Amino acid sequence: MSAVPGLSPSEQLLTGLTRLGQAVRLTAWHNAGPANLTPLQADIVLFLAGDRRPRRQTEIVTALASTPPTVSDAVRALVGKGLAERSRDPADSRAVALTLTDAGQAEADRLAVVPAPLRAALDALDGEGVAAMLRGVATMIEVLQRHQAIPVSRTCVTCRFYRPNAHPDDLDRPHHCMFVDAAFGDGELRIDCPDHQAATPAAG
Numbered sequence: 001m002s003a004v005p006g007l008s009p010s011e012q013l014l015t016g017l018t019r020l021g022q023a024v025r026l027t028a029w030h031n032a033g034p035a036n037l038t039p040l041q042a043d044i045v046l047f048l049a050g051d052r053r054p055r056r057q058t059e060i061v062t063a064l065a066s067t068p069p070t071v072s073d074a075v076r077a078l079v080g081k082g083l084a085e086r087s088r089d090p091a092d093s094r095a096v097a098l099t100l101t102d103a104g105q106a107e108a109d110r111l112a113v114v115p116a117p118l119r120a121a122l123d124a125l126d127g128e129g130v131a132a133m134l135r136g137v138a139t140m141i142e143v144l145q146r147h148q149a150i151p152v153s154r155t156c157v158t159c160r161f162y163r164p165n166a167h168p169d170d171l172d173r174p175h176h177c178m179f180v181d182a183a184f185g186d187g188e189l190r191i192d193c194p195d196h197q198a199a200t201p202a203a204g
Ligand code: SF4
Pocket: 154, 155, 156, 157, 159, 160, 161, 162, 163, 176, 177, 178, 179, 180, 190, 193, 194, 195, 196, 197
Protein backbone atom coordinates (compact mmCIF):
# COMPACT_ATOMS: atom_id res chain seq x y z
CA MET A 1 0.00 0.00 0.00
CA SER A 2 1.53 3.33 -1.03
CA ALA A 3 1.68 6.36 1.26
CA VAL A 4 -0.86 9.16 0.96
CA PRO A 5 0.76 11.72 -1.36
CA GLY A 6 1.61 15.29 -0.46
CA LEU A 7 2.98 16.95 2.63
CA SER A 8 3.52 15.00 5.84
CA PRO A 9 0.82 15.25 8.55
CA SER A 10 2.87 17.75 10.59
CA GLU A 11 3.47 19.87 7.47
CA GLN A 12 -0.26 19.68 6.69
CA LEU A 13 -0.91 20.90 10.22
CA LEU A 14 1.46 23.84 9.70
CA THR A 15 -0.37 24.71 6.48
CA GLY A 16 -3.67 24.56 8.36
CA LEU A 17 -2.38 26.80 11.14
CA THR A 18 -1.18 29.29 8.54
CA ARG A 19 -4.66 29.33 6.98
CA LEU A 20 -6.24 29.87 10.38
CA GLY A 21 -3.85 32.77 11.07
CA GLN A 22 -4.89 34.34 7.78
CA ALA A 23 -8.55 33.87 8.69
CA VAL A 24 -8.07 35.61 12.05
CA ARG A 25 -6.51 38.59 10.29
CA LEU A 26 -8.98 38.64 7.41
CA THR A 27 -12.07 38.54 9.63
CA ALA A 28 -10.83 41.85 11.01
CA TRP A 29 -10.25 40.68 14.56
CA HIS A 30 -8.12 43.78 14.87
CA ASN A 31 -10.57 46.04 13.13
CA ALA A 32 -9.81 49.75 13.25
CA GLY A 33 -13.15 50.78 14.77
CA PRO A 34 -14.16 54.35 15.61
CA ALA A 35 -10.70 55.18 17.02
CA ASN A 36 -9.06 54.12 13.73
CA LEU A 37 -6.65 51.77 15.51
CA THR A 38 -3.68 50.31 13.71
CA PRO A 39 -3.10 46.58 14.30
CA LEU A 40 -0.29 47.41 16.76
CA GLN A 41 -2.46 49.90 18.66
CA ALA A 42 -5.17 47.23 18.88
CA ASP A 43 -2.62 44.70 20.17
CA ILE A 44 -1.50 47.17 22.85
CA VAL A 45 -5.09 47.87 23.92
CA LEU A 46 -5.73 44.12 24.25
CA PHE A 47 -2.44 43.61 26.10
CA LEU A 48 -3.28 46.34 28.63
CA ALA A 49 -6.81 44.95 29.04
CA GLY A 50 -5.45 41.46 29.75
CA ASP A 51 -3.98 42.65 33.05
CA ARG A 52 -5.25 45.89 34.52
CA ARG A 53 -2.07 46.57 36.52
CA PRO A 54 -0.04 49.52 35.19
CA ARG A 55 2.39 48.13 32.59
CA ARG A 56 5.75 49.52 31.55
CA GLN A 57 6.44 50.21 27.91
CA THR A 58 9.34 47.74 27.99
CA GLU A 59 6.85 45.00 28.94
CA ILE A 60 4.76 45.84 25.88
CA VAL A 61 7.84 45.76 23.62
CA THR A 62 8.74 42.29 24.91
CA ALA A 63 5.22 40.88 24.86
CA LEU A 64 4.50 42.03 21.32
CA ALA A 65 7.99 41.34 19.95
CA SER A 66 8.22 44.91 18.70
CA THR A 67 10.80 47.68 19.06
CA PRO A 68 10.89 50.59 21.55
CA PRO A 69 10.46 53.34 18.90
CA THR A 70 7.53 51.53 17.23
CA VAL A 71 5.76 50.95 20.54
CA SER A 72 6.52 54.52 21.63
CA ASP A 73 4.76 55.88 18.55
CA ALA A 74 1.75 53.61 19.06
CA VAL A 75 1.50 54.49 22.76
CA ARG A 76 1.73 58.21 21.98
CA ALA A 77 -1.15 57.77 19.52
CA LEU A 78 -3.24 55.85 22.06
CA VAL A 79 -2.69 58.54 24.70
CA GLY A 80 -3.58 61.19 22.10
CA LYS A 81 -6.82 59.32 21.33
CA GLY A 82 -7.70 59.22 25.01
CA LEU A 83 -7.52 55.42 25.17
CA ALA A 84 -4.47 55.08 27.46
CA GLU A 85 -2.86 57.21 30.12
CA ARG A 86 0.61 57.45 31.56
CA SER A 87 1.41 57.55 35.27
CA ARG A 88 4.39 57.07 37.54
CA ASP A 89 5.13 53.39 38.12
CA PRO A 90 4.33 52.71 41.80
CA ALA A 91 7.27 50.26 41.92
CA ASP A 92 9.79 52.77 40.50
CA SER A 93 9.06 56.49 40.53
CA ARG A 94 11.50 57.06 37.65
CA ALA A 95 9.57 54.74 35.35
CA VAL A 96 6.38 55.47 33.46
CA ALA A 97 3.51 52.99 33.47
CA LEU A 98 0.49 52.72 31.21
CA THR A 99 -3.13 51.88 31.88
CA LEU A 100 -6.29 51.98 29.79
CA THR A 101 -8.78 54.78 30.28
CA ASP A 102 -12.49 53.93 30.40
CA ALA A 103 -12.63 54.68 26.67
CA GLY A 104 -9.67 52.34 26.15
CA GLN A 105 -11.42 49.58 28.07
CA ALA A 106 -14.51 50.08 25.89
CA GLU A 107 -12.26 49.66 22.82
CA ALA A 108 -10.82 46.47 24.36
CA ASP A 109 -14.34 45.14 24.91
CA ARG A 110 -15.19 45.88 21.28
CA LEU A 111 -12.02 44.17 20.04
CA ALA A 112 -12.74 41.11 22.20
CA VAL A 113 -15.99 40.34 20.37
CA VAL A 114 -15.25 37.36 18.12
CA PRO A 115 -16.37 38.07 14.53
CA ALA A 116 -19.24 35.87 13.32
CA PRO A 117 -17.24 33.69 10.86
CA LEU A 118 -14.65 32.88 13.52
CA ARG A 119 -17.38 32.22 16.11
CA ALA A 120 -19.05 29.80 13.68
CA ALA A 121 -15.71 28.04 13.10
CA LEU A 122 -15.10 27.72 16.85
CA ASP A 123 -18.63 26.46 17.44
CA ALA A 124 -17.97 23.68 14.90
CA LEU A 125 -15.63 22.08 17.46
CA ASP A 126 -16.99 19.93 20.26
CA GLY A 127 -15.43 19.94 23.74
CA GLU A 128 -13.00 17.20 22.82
CA GLY A 129 -11.90 19.09 19.71
CA VAL A 130 -11.31 22.27 21.71
CA ALA A 131 -9.31 20.35 24.35
CA ALA A 132 -7.13 18.64 21.72
CA MET A 133 -6.39 21.89 19.95
CA LEU A 134 -5.64 23.73 23.21
CA ARG A 135 -3.25 20.94 24.20
CA GLY A 136 -1.48 21.10 20.84
CA VAL A 137 -1.32 24.89 20.72
CA ALA A 138 -0.01 25.17 24.30
CA THR A 139 2.67 22.57 23.60
CA MET A 140 3.79 24.33 20.41
CA ILE A 141 3.85 27.73 22.15
CA GLU A 142 6.01 26.35 24.95
CA VAL A 143 8.57 24.97 22.46
CA LEU A 144 8.55 28.14 20.35
CA GLN A 145 9.11 30.23 23.48
CA ARG A 146 12.04 28.03 24.47
CA HIS A 147 13.56 28.77 21.06
CA GLN A 148 12.73 32.46 21.51
CA ALA A 149 10.81 32.30 18.25
CA ILE A 150 7.68 34.03 19.60
CA PRO A 151 6.92 36.53 22.38
CA VAL A 152 6.30 35.11 25.83
CA SER A 153 2.79 33.85 26.46
CA ARG A 154 1.10 33.49 29.81
CA THR A 155 0.14 29.86 29.23
CA CYS A 156 -0.28 27.07 31.79
CA VAL A 157 2.58 25.02 30.37
CA THR A 158 5.09 27.74 31.29
CA CYS A 159 3.49 28.60 34.64
CA ARG A 160 4.98 27.81 38.03
CA PHE A 161 1.54 26.93 39.35
CA TYR A 162 0.93 24.24 36.72
CA ARG A 163 1.11 20.58 37.78
CA PRO A 164 0.49 18.46 34.64
CA ASN A 165 -1.07 15.05 35.24
CA ALA A 166 -1.15 15.59 39.00
CA HIS A 167 -4.36 13.52 39.04
CA PRO A 168 -3.61 10.63 36.66
CA ASP A 169 -6.76 8.73 37.71
CA ASP A 170 -9.03 11.62 36.79
CA LEU A 171 -9.32 11.38 33.00
CA ASP A 172 -11.44 14.54 32.76
CA ARG A 173 -9.31 16.76 35.00
CA PRO A 174 -5.79 15.34 35.29
CA HIS A 175 -3.94 18.66 35.80
CA HIS A 176 -3.77 20.94 38.83
CA CYS A 177 -3.48 24.71 39.18
CA MET A 178 -1.77 25.53 42.47
CA PHE A 179 -2.86 29.18 42.19
CA VAL A 180 -6.56 28.36 42.60
CA ASP A 181 -5.85 24.90 44.04
CA ALA A 182 -8.14 23.14 41.58
CA ALA A 183 -7.98 20.26 39.13
CA PHE A 184 -8.65 20.92 35.46
CA GLY A 185 -8.53 19.23 32.05
CA ASP A 186 -7.03 20.03 28.67
CA GLY A 187 -10.20 21.89 27.73
CA GLU A 188 -9.43 24.49 30.41
CA LEU A 189 -5.77 25.05 29.58
CA ARG A 190 -5.03 28.77 29.54
CA ILE A 191 -3.14 30.35 26.66
CA ASP A 192 -3.29 33.82 28.26
CA CYS A 193 -3.90 33.80 32.01
CA PRO A 194 -3.68 36.97 34.15
CA ASP A 195 -2.52 34.89 37.16
CA HIS A 196 0.38 33.29 35.27
CA GLN A 197 3.83 33.40 36.84
CA ALA A 198 6.80 32.09 34.88
CA ALA A 199 8.11 28.70 35.96
CA THR A 200 11.60 29.89 34.99
CA PRO A 201 12.81 33.37 34.04
CA ALA A 202 13.38 32.15 30.47
CA ALA A 203 9.79 30.94 30.22
CA GLY A 204 8.49 34.49 30.64
S1 SF4 B 1 -2.30 30.37 37.32
FE1 SF4 B 1 -3.23 30.43 35.26
S2 SF4 B 1 -1.55 29.88 33.87
FE2 SF4 B 1 -0.93 29.25 35.93
S3 SF4 B 1 -1.56 27.07 36.07
FE3 SF4 B 1 -3.21 28.34 36.95
S4 SF4 B 1 -4.64 28.64 35.21
FE4 SF4 B 1 -2.66 27.98 34.33
